[in-house]
Amino acid sequence: MSELKENRARYIEVNADNxxxxxxxxxxxxxxxxxxxxxxxxxxxxxxxxxxxxxxxxLVGEVKGHH
Structure with missing residues (x-):
């Protein structure tokens, strides 16, 4: 299991999995x-x-088939 992070970040890069x-x-x-x-x-x-x-x-990366 990954470590939990505090909600302090002001910039987060996400991808299609998110x-x-x-x-x-x-x-x-x-x-x-x-x-x-x-x-x-x-x-x-x-x-x-x-x-x-x-x-x-x-959002970074490609998003395929998402509505």
Missing amino acids: LPLHCPMPDMVSWNQHPRVFLPIVQNGGEALCPYCGTRYK
Whole structure:
């Protein structure tokens, strides 16, 4: 099992395996999490900003067959 991360990052690169994208991510510790919010990164041209914590997500790599 991978180590849990604190929700302090302000910039996170994600790929197609992380879709549908939501913040906080599953590998973040739970004590400082805000409510889960789904982010429409594909519809927003490959970038999304979390309205709760301000973390910016950037989609890297190719997305195939995802709606």
